[in-house]
Amino acid sequence: MPYFEPMTTSHRVNMHGRLIRCPHCSHVHRTYHLGFSASQCTNCKAMVDKYDYMIGPNVTRKDLQPTYRWKAQGKNGGCTFGKTKTILMSRLSRPASEYIITKEELPGWSRPDLVLVIDRRFDPAVQVFSDTHLPDNQALEWADSSGNRSVHLFMLDGEQVDLPYRTFQLFKDFLAERHTDVDLLMHREDPGLGIYLPELDDAILQAGGIPDGCIKVAR
Secondary structure (H helix, E strand, C coil): CCCCEECCCCCCCCCCCEEEECCCCCCEEEECCCCCCEEECCCCCCEEEHHHCEEEEECCCHHHCCEEEEEEEECCCCEEEECCHHHHHHHCCCCHHHEEEEEEEECCCCCCCEEEEEEHHHHHHHHHHHHHHCCCCEEEEEEEEECCEEEEEEEECCEEECCCHHHHHHHHHHHHCCCCCCCCEEEEECCCCCCCCHHHHHHHHHCCCCCCCCCCCCC
């Protein structure tokens, strides 16, 4: 996961751009210069002062290279994906002959998709919201849990895309009507395995504590 930090006058941008994150909606996008005093977030449309942005790594040439994945499309239209053909075949619930199997090229890009990070006690609520409030071609799917945290991906027509800010707000309202004790609810880039959240966990580590989901290693 890219590391983000407060923007300062010492930051520079290379020829491929650099990632910045909106402080209001956590949307990440690429900028090719820092010669602005404020700019409008492309996701939530808020005007953000330059030094209110969090800044991430410079984009490298490798980030821009395409990657590949295998796709199996069933007769009912549902799709299953795998990084390799072997992984894909292990995920199929029916004989391979019942699927159309292809290899896809994904364009290179530089950041994880925006996802829902939530207190894992409310995973069932996410499923209810997905089943009852989203169109048939959209879904929130559980991806990972660690400690008391869970990550849910936004799926559109069977493929993962950014969780829209509007959908996140709808879920936030849905949850507020039913629960008042939600300790964690975030719309942010996918933190990856372990669900380490620098904006919460760095301070805990600096204080000598153990972040949620981490295991102390014996020395």
